[in-house]
Amino acid sequence: MFVLLIIFSVGCALLTTYFRKENDLNSRVALAHKLINERDNVTEFLLTDMRPQIEADIFIRNYFQNPFLISYREFSDRLRQMYFSFGFSRYEVDFFAFNSEGSPLNNEEGRNADNFGNEILNNSQTLIAGKLFYFNTRLNGSGYYDFYPIIVDGNYLGRLFIVLRSKLLNRINVYPELLLEEKDKIPEEAQSYSFAIYENNRLSESSGRFEYPVFDSLGNTIKELNDPVQISNGAIEHIVLKQSDGDTVIVSKELNPIQEFFSAFSYLFVAAFLFVVLISLTFYIYLYARGSAHFFSFAEASFRNIIQLSFIFIIFLSVLFLGLFIGRLFQSQFNISSKEKLSEKMKEVEQSVRYVVSNTISFDSLCGFTPRDLSSMLNININDFTALHDMDVNFYDRHGVLLTSSQPSIFEKGLQSRMMDSRAFHVMQKNIPSEIIQEESVGKLKYLSGYKPIYNEDGQFLAYLNIPYFNTYRLLNEQIGYFFSTLINILVTALILAGFLAPFISRQITRKLSTIAAKFKQVTVGGKNQPIEWKARDELAVLVNEFNKMILKLDESAQQLARSERESAWREMAQQVAHEIKNPLTPMKLSIQHLQRAYDSNDPRADELAAKVSRTLVEQIDNLSKIATEFSSFAKMPKPENEKMHLLEVVYHSVNLYKQNEGVNISIHTEGRINDEIFADKNQLLRVFNNLILNSIQAIPTGQEGMIQVTASNNDRKIIVSVHDNGSGISEDRKQNIFVPNFTTKSSGTGLGLAITKNIIEMAGGKIWFESEENFGTTFFVELPVFS
Structure with a gap:
């Protein structure tokens, strides 16, 4: 069974590895197409199609005519609900409104309309149609800018900018994953991929562990366009997708086929092993319920089975407890490390905020520029903070209300409250600690979140900094998964070694016991018993x-x-x-x-x-x-002179000797053909049957016609001869002494006849017994082995 489990697991592991490789290849090809096709034709069509509606929207016109009647948040929520609630889940949508003088209406941006427009022109790569632009930069990622001049009755009221940033390739946080529809999310297995995007043969964007060259060396080696090409470079396999415009996407993965196969084999072996154990246990319980089985008892189990089961049980428990202990220790150390990293990140962001505040004040003193408030200053620089420190950041005022966030869509969609976490806020208000790191959650997603009050160089409170460290538990789960995968591999290796070594070791131990048991079997009373020679000191x-x-x-x-x-x-x-x-x-x-x-x-x-x-x-x-x-x-039984002979000849000779006796009818009957020979002393056997027939004659009462029947049969390489009479039989109290010397049922004689008979038969390797019923007769049976 153990070998069958291994063969089954190996076969399934080979199939699993093959299909997993095919699926992985398809995933990388799909990711390559998705990366190179960041320009979304559907999105561009929707934006172009909705332009007349947005230009004619009375709500938008009223907002520009009187921006103080409703808040900017209500204005943004209305636009998202009306135009961007369907088909735009893979984008983060922001609105920027400026009046005719170029000042922001939402009062949350320090830049004017001209600066914003210049930024669009500088970052945009493609003018798609009219005032719709496509951009793809390292800092802002990829997406679309759409520009709407607001004109009512010939009067120019201002400009509306709509910015769509793709959330698909944002690798520095997890926030966007919460906003993506399931169909737009990157597959889970793609987390282990590395990728690079080349524009005009120069590296535009990259992600992952693999270090890509600045210039496209792989793309230049292939001629196929719009068709993925698979290239292996040592332990790294690349999927290269090249377009006619010179853009190339490379998706790479590190290959380790031996580890993948062994991991698949380990999981399948454990699953099959547990399945067999479960089925066996269920069947055993079924038999026990029917009364056909009893509970396992070590007292009844063989020593070899106990050794093998103990081997497997000890290894299984050892690896299990070791895994639990190290897993707990690993988790504890990882949490400590994550908190230290998060604390370090908060200090770095704090320094960046202080630097920006210091430079802003310095710039103000030189040029007369005064920021409207802290919110606009943080809002201007928040993307820089995020890109610089690879973290999402949130800022709250002294009342715990959100000032700005690197991911405002999370708060605008109601996935997270605009108020600071109550636990952290109360602790900050009462104890004024330097920082707080605690566990929080958005839906089912758990993460570490750090809070830190930020002060300027004069000790004045600026804001509460919040950094949600989403990757904490994802990385922890990845590392714990890798650890337990390794642990399962070790367990399976140990179980297989135990499965092969346990029988060998148990045989070595039981072989010694078998040697001792063989000596025990040879012990006889009165014979020559040999002592056991034992050199081991165990x-x-x-x-x-x-x-x-x-x-x-x-x-x-x-x-x-x-x-x-x-x-x-x-x-x-x-x-x-x-x-x-x-x-x-x-x-x-x-x-x-x-x-x-x-x-x-x-x-x-x-x-x-x-x-x-x-x-x-x-x-x-x-x-x-x-x-x-x-x-x-009796005292001096002569040594038998054994020879090959036919037993029936001796029986017939003895029957013929007594056949002429008056008052007794002696008959002989054979069952089947009896041609086999035996090896015994002919004269002694003649004496045996003479004695048995004579005893039968003497057992018949006077005046009764005697009937004696001799029957011979062949049964399983043994010849059985029975002598039956219709005499007076043997009483129960005398049966146990029939073959005892000196015991006789007759009025005369020494009682040695049957004792001598028994001795002769046993010396020939046979046995003798009888059946008797008082007043109905007796049957003596003689069994002798066939000579071979």
């Missing part, structure tokens, strides 16, 4: 030493037991021999005494009595001889 050495001590004690105990059993057996044998000899001696003694009295009394029947006593003595002497022979046979 924990198992203690077990081995105790085992060696145990077998020494076992051998000693076995020898003592054997001596005790031999002595006990000889005592029992002596008692049995004495008893068996004493039985015939008693009638012999009585017969001789009776004959002696007859001779002493001159009994006329003395000769007849002498003949009778002689017959009795001969019978008893024969009985003593038989007893001696049986005891000799």
Whole structure:
């Protein structure tokens, strides 16, 4: 299963990497087209189409005739709602109104209409139609200027400038992302891209980690126009899109196919591993609910499985806790670093504001120029602050009301209040700290926000500076994602190594245990037990030493037991021999005494009595001889002379020997063909079956017709012969002693026949047993292995 998981993950990782590469290539091509086509034909059409409506708009005319009836904010909101609420989400729209004398009507700009118009002409690159201009500069980005002279009844009332700045390529903040429609946003994967825009073969704009040359070296190497070309330069891959007018866009990405493949493999392996675990656990719970399984127990698990599971479990927990600990530490350090960076940025902006204020006052003293107020001064320079420090900035007055912002659209659209954050404002009012850095949010977007009061060189309060550091959590998430990606790679590597090493290590450990277990199996009572030779000085050495001590004690105990059993057996044998000899001696003694009295009394029947006593003595002497022979046979069983033979021949010979007995019907039956040979002593087996058939004959009660059936069958490389009789059977209390020496169910005999029979069968590698039912008969079974 483990190997299958690896194969599955490798295959899926290859497919994932391939499709991801294709998708990434398409994303870079799409981004290149979007970058080179910053001039938006739809936007230009909409602006041109709405010109007659704006020129004839009565609301705009009334505002220029009497600008004090409504505020500039109401004027701007009305224009956005009427003309720019649809189709312009990718632009930040601003309005600048000037009266006939060139002074700003909104009272928020220190420059006059002529200066603003000159700025448009200087920054614009293309005059599209009439008074619509397109611009693309490093400072202001790209967008459109639209100019409207306001004339009512032939009277010139002023000028209205409409400025549309693209939010698409603004890389210095995140504010514009909140205003973009989803279709206009840069794809998430494009965050890792670098790009450059060349105009007339000279670098106009660039972003990302890659350092682009000032002059277009890549674009000059290709001839294809309006068709993206893929160029690889070491570990960097470029998508170059060149237009006929000399403009070129290059989108670049650093390639690391091995890392991408291994990351995909790691995630897929972990997902597949957890899926298999979940399915297995679900199936196990299902079986447990049905009663077909029980809870896992280490006491019942194998040592090898415990080692393998422990390996994987320990590695998984170690990496998990290490990841949580380092992740928390990493997050804490990143927050500290981000706050320090934000604090440093606020100090830099503070210095810039002081410098501007100082220069403005100095300029005023020399030239007689006096700024209307702080708001207009900050509004003039706020774009410079933003571009210089790569941060969005907001300024609030001493009451916490917004003075100006580098992203006014956020406040105009109501995404953020024009009032300063209440927590920061109250702290600033009460404690007057040098700065405050806290967490804030716009919608679901969380970010760090820093506040700092700004004073001039004389200690007079100017404004509250606010810098929203949006990139904090995005960068944190990127770095944490990279960290956990690396951690997952380490985890998967460790799991794979554990998966391959754990069985090897467990085999090394269990191999030692198997060696010890094999020695344990060889231990016999009374046999020669070999001690285990163990050179290692590990924990198992203690077990081995105790085992060696145990077998020494076992051998000693076995020898003592054997001596005790031999002595006990000889005592029992002596008692049995004495008893068996004493039985015939008693009638012999009585017969001789009776004959002696007859001779002493001159009994006329003395000769007849002498003949009778002689017959009795001969019978008893024969009985003593038989007893001696049986005891000799049991105590001194001859060594078997084994040979290959057909068992049926021995069985038939024994059956034919007793088949002529009167009052008994002996039959033989075979099940199937029995041609296999066995390896045993033929004479001893003949003695076995003679004894079994004779016992069956003797078990039949007097006056009852005897039925003895001998059956032979072949079963799984073994030949089984059964001898069944319809005799009196064996009672339950006697069954356990049938094969015990000296035990007999007959009125005469030594009880050694079945004991000798059992000994012969076991020496031939077989076994013997019986089944009996009292008053219904007995069946003896003999099983012998087939010779191979």
